[in-house]
Amino acid sequence: MQTIEKFNFAGKKAIVRVDFNVPLDENGKITDDTRIRGALPTLKKILTDGGSVIIMSHMGKPKGKVNAKYSLSQIVDAVSEKLGVKVQFAPDCAKAAKAAAALKPGEALMIENLRFYPEEEGKPVGIEKEDPAYEEAKKAMKASQKEFAKTLASYADCYVNDAFGTAHRKHASTAVIADYFDTNNKMLGFLMEKEVEAVDNILSNIKRPFTAIMGGSKVSTKIGIIENLMDKVDNLILCGGMTYTFAKAQGGHIGNSICEDDKMDLALDIIAQAKTKGVNLVLGSDCVAADSFSNDAKTQIVPSNAIPEGWEGLDAGPETRKAFAAAIENAKTILWNGPAGVFEFDNFTAGSRAIAEAIGKATKAGAYSLIGGGDSVACINKFGMADQVSYISTGGGALLEAIEGKELPGVAAIKK
Numbered sequence: 288m289q290t291i292e293k294f295n296f297a298g299k300k301a302i303v304r305v306d307f308n309v310p311l312d313e314n315g316k317i318t319d320d321t322r323i324r325g326a327l328p329t330l331k332k333i334l335t336d337g338g339s340v341i342i343m344s345h346m347g348k349p350k351g352k353v354n355a356k357y358s359l360s361q362i363v364d365a366v367s368e369k370l371g372v373k374v375q376f377a378p379d380c381a382k383a384a385k386a387a388a389a390l391k392p393g394e395a396l397m398i399e400n401l402r403f404y405p406e407e408e409g410k411p412v413g414i415e416k417e418d419p420a421y422e423e424a425k426k427a428m429k430a431s432q433k434e435f436a437k438t439l440a441s442y443a444d445c446y447v448n449d450a451f452g453t454a455h456r457k458h459a460s461t462a463v464i465a466d467y468f469d470t471n472n473k474m475l476g477f478l479m480e481k482e483v484e485a486v487d488n489i490l491s492n493i494k495r496p497f498t499a500i501m502g503g504s505k506v507s508t509k510i511g512i513i514e515n516l517m518d519k520v521d522n523l524i525l526c527g528g529m530t531y532t533f534a535k536a537q538g539g540h541i542g543n544s545i546c547e548d549d550k551m552d553l554a555l556d557i558i559a560q561a562k563t564k565g566v567n568l569v570l571g572s573d574c575v576a577a578d579s580f581s582n583d584a585k586t587q588i589v590p591s592n593a594i595p596e597g598w599e600g601l602d603a604g605p606e607t608r609k610a611f612a613a614a615i616e617n618a619k620t621i622l623w624n625g626p627a628g629v630f631e632f633d634n635f636t637a638g639s640r641a642i643a644e645a646i647g648k649a650t651k652a653g654a655y656s657l658i659g660g661g662d663s664v665a666c667i668n669k670f671g672m673a674d675q676v677s678y679i680s681t682g683g684g685a686l687l688e689a690i691e692g693k694e695l696p697g698v699a700a701i702k703k
């Protein structure tokens with residue numbers, strides 16, 4: 288596989304898929320530029336080698352239509368400033384051949400939001416799956432997706448994928464385009480390489496004990512990853528809203544706490560699997576119960592399986608926090624996805640904070656810690672502890688799918 292480190296971009300045009308899907312405020316100002324900063328090493332390497340760069344990305348969900356709200360023109364100045372080069376802009380990503388051809392070494396061009404074209408995602412528009420004509424429409428869309436990818440590919444001599452956030456999608460710019468470059472002229476960017484290496488540390492290069500912490504609101508969205516981790520971890524902490532599905536499944540009373548009644552059998556199965564596989568499953572024994580879903584609610588500490596009627600568990604209790612910390616502090620490999628409580632409310636951050644602090648301690652003592660998924664990243668940032676963990680992934684869905692053991696189309700396309 289070609290690598291960006293080895294590749295000399297001098298005199299070459301590179302088309303780079305980045306993830307510049309950054310949050311904007313109502314005035315179009317960027318509120319978090321992490322994703323732009325993440326792609327800079329790749330873009331700078333191309334320019335300093337003496338190459339020129341065509342930057343492509345999606346932003347938001349314009350659903351295949353032009354929509355000024357999602358125009359990448361809003362971020363061109365910010366990217367220019369960070370890159371230290373005036374970035375030109377092509378207002379139609381499928382009609383940028385002239386602008387790309389005119390690029391000189393050291394110059395950069397950003398093309399408009401790829402998702403203004405339905406071909407980017409490759410899903411037929413305006414037709415439901417149930418429609419008898421759907422399969423035909425899908426075939427036609429796949430064909431035009433190839434044409435779209437071919438057009439993008441025609442702008443450049445080589446292709447770099449540095450968009451980990453969309454690596455789990457088989458879109459025109461993330462996977463299909465790679466078919467138009469030979470193996471020597473396509474590669475992962477520095478950010479993608481780092482992300483892939485981080486996943487490898489968690490999946491193959493494990494130092495024990497390995498503790499995984501899965502939180503968030505629901506079991507259903509995390510079940511794939513929980514089942515895959517069951518064969519790998521020594522300690523599995525399940526926390527956040529899913530605590531109460533487990534408590535109820537075991538006959539507990541959970542008041543108004545969030546619960547997926549149809550996932551109770553699954554919860555019992557996870558408990559049984561942990562036993563058979565010798566995994567130390569840590570579930571919250573006590574919780575901070577609130578009398579309403581609000582930051583100012585009245586609270587009390589109660590067992591997670593004896594929550595009074597009218598109350599709901601919104602955070603991990605003190606005993607639980609201790610148990611979490613014990614399972615984290617001696618670990619040598621740690622994965623955290625999903626908060627232990629409704630951390631958006633300042634009064635319900637203690638569980639997530641205890642996890643973050645224990646991870647910080649273990650990391651200082653030599654553990655490898657990977658934090659991923661939007662909410663746990665937001666958590667660690669809220670606590671100002673981003674520098675106390677080994678790696679923070681930029682990918683939500685992509686990270687989860689990679690850890691579930693699925694091959695990411697964005698990575699597979701480069702290897703082909």
Ligand code: AMP
Pocket residue numbers: 502503504505508526527528545600601602624625626627628629630631660662
């Ligand atoms: P997810 O998107 O599944 O990772 O879930 C993240 C969300 O779970 C956050 O917005 C948290 O506020 C929420 N969450 C965590 N614990 C609870 C809880 N005990 N009750 C309700 N929501 C929760």
